[in-house]
Amino acid sequence: MSRTIQVTFDAHDPETLSRFWAAALGYVNPPPPGREVAPGQDVFAAWHEFLRDVGVPESQWNSSSAAQDPDGDGPRLFFQQVPEGKTAKNRVHLDVRAAPGLEGEERMAALEAECERLVALGATRVERHEPALPLTAGHIVMTDPEGNEFCLD
DSSP, X not given: OOOOOEEEEEESOHHHHHXXXXXXXXXXXXXXXXXXXXXXXXXXXHHHHHHXXXXXXGGGTTSEEEEBOTTSOSOEEEEEEOSSOOOSOOSSXXXXXXXXXXXXXXXXXXXXXXXXXXXHHTOEEEEEEOOBTTTBOOEEEEEOTTOOEEEEO
């Protein structure tokens, strides 16, 4: 029997990282339990209201957050606040499949366009790796707003 997975990120600012990854992947940030969020309403404002209503101190409102695939296909992402900052390279990273089925310059142009979009959302470009067939089709290494490495593939 196969299992579904959740990818968990240690974070300084779970809400900001959750917003970034939801926008990067076309995911959504889920509403609070038993609450609906109207189109155009900020889901985090709804969370803050919910947490206030259930008595969670404001100092704990940004202790965790999540992002999930609206179609239910991809893994849920969970962001938990930790006191320490990132100190070393990730041992595991995400590959964001931004150019499936594309090759050569067409592929790299698609990766560059996605790179620009993600930089505008707060990511940082690290380096571009050119195609070297048959071993690699080319990719771009990036970091999210808290410095976690990922690749556009």
